[in-house]
Amino acid sequence: RPLTYQVTLRAIGTGSSLIASFEDMTHAAQAGQMRRDFVANVSHELRTPLTSLMGFIETLSGPARDDAKARDRFLQIMAGETERMNRLVGDLLSLSRVEADERVRPTTPVNLRDILQSTLRNLNPLAVDRDVLLRPSFGEDRITLTADADQLLQVFTNLIENAIKYGAPGKFVDIGAETSLHDPAMRGPAVRVTVRDYGNGIAPEHLPRLTERFYRADSHRSRALGGTGLGLAIVKHILNRHRGRLKIASTVGEGAEFTVILPMDSEAAPADRAEKLA
Numbered sequence: 618r619p620l621t622y623q624v625t626l627r628a629i630g631t632g633s634s635l636i637a638s639f640e641d642m643t644h645a646a647q648a649g650q651m652r653r654d655f656v657a658n659v660s661h662e663l664r665t666p667l668t669s670l671m672g673f674i675e676t677l678s679g680p681a682r683d684d685a686k687a688r689d690r691f692l693q694i695m696a697g698e699t700e701r702m703n704r705l706v707g708d709l710l711s712l713s714r715v716e717a718d719e720r721v722r723p724t725t726p727v728n729l730r731d732i733l734q735s736t737l738r739n740l741n742p743l744a745v746d747r748d749v750l751l752r753p754s755f756g757e758d759r760i761t762l763t764a765d766a767d768q769l770l771q772v773f774t775n776l777i778e779n780a781i782k783y784g785a786p787g788k789f790v791d792i793g794a795e796t797s798l799h800d801p802a803m804r805g806p807a808v809r810v811t812v813r814d815y816g817n818g819i820a821p822e823h824l825p826r827l828t829e830r831f832y833r834a835d836s837h838r839s840r841a842l843g844g845t846g847l848g849l850a851i852v853k854h855i856l857n858r859h860r861g862r863l864k865i866a867s868t869v870g871e872g873a874e875f876t877v878i879l880p881m882d883s884e885a886a887p888a889d890r891a892e893k894l895a
């Protein structure tokens with residue numbers, strides 16, 4: 618489409634500024650389309666549990682009114698659907714918050730190791746529940762970054778929670794952190810945090826789209842596990858704010874590895890860094 622516009626404009630003999638503005642319009646049209654798709658997706662995601670709730674309310678106030686057993690079961694399902702809607706609304710709010718301050722650089726020095734430890738502590742009950750063993754392999758050393766601690770906690774929570782959910786029961790989830798003075802992706806000092814599971818993995822055609830809102834590689838499994846389809850989109854926005862990157866690698870049948878690469882600030886705590894990275 619943009620190409621067609623360019624050809625037409627050149628034929629008329631107008632300048633490059635007009636060409637540029639037509640391309641901007643194309644971008645604006647694309648942004649508008651994306652917004653409409655997003656609203657349609659949100660509506661659909663909310664309507665599904667709502668329809669189910671309406672059905673159960675109808676049944677409970679009619680045919681199943683005096684059936685105590687059915688009532689208990691239906692109420693349990695309704696609680697589950699309500700919980701799903703609550704999670705979705707929570708993730709939508711997180712997404713809009715992280716998008717809003719994506720351009721505001723974080724300013725607080727944090728110890729990444731503490732953040733990883735808190736994440737593991739919070740998620741251990743879920744791991745135990747799903748018979749997955751969290752296996753951290755990072756040392757005792759401080760890893761100092763300028764970051765938003767709550768947001769990084771959210772990044773690692775989303776990644777490790779996915780590894781537990783999509784990983785295999787009875788297997789490990791490995792969590793590692795390594796610093797380097799010359800990370801090739803960051804062209805400078807950086808830390809790489811890897812989260813690896815040994816589940817079914819992800820087919821290569823899905824990899825480039827995983828951080829899109831509501832994109833799911835295995836829709837049925839995601840829904841069955843209570844996923845909102847927004848976790849990796851939130852991760853992407855938070856990493857953008859931190860000038861970080863996300864790399865995803867997977868072999869189907871062998872598991873998946875998510876690597877977060879974060880630049881390490883050169884000004885903050887130089888003594889600390891010299892000691893760690895030398």
Ligand code: ADP
Binds near residue numbers: 814843
């Ligand atoms: P969801 O709430 O569906 O888990 P996410 O945005 O966190 O949404 O992830 C998007 C999709 O990426 C998931 O639906 C799932 O198909 C896939 N995915 C994410 N992490 C993993 C993993 N560790 N192993 C296999 N698939 C994964």
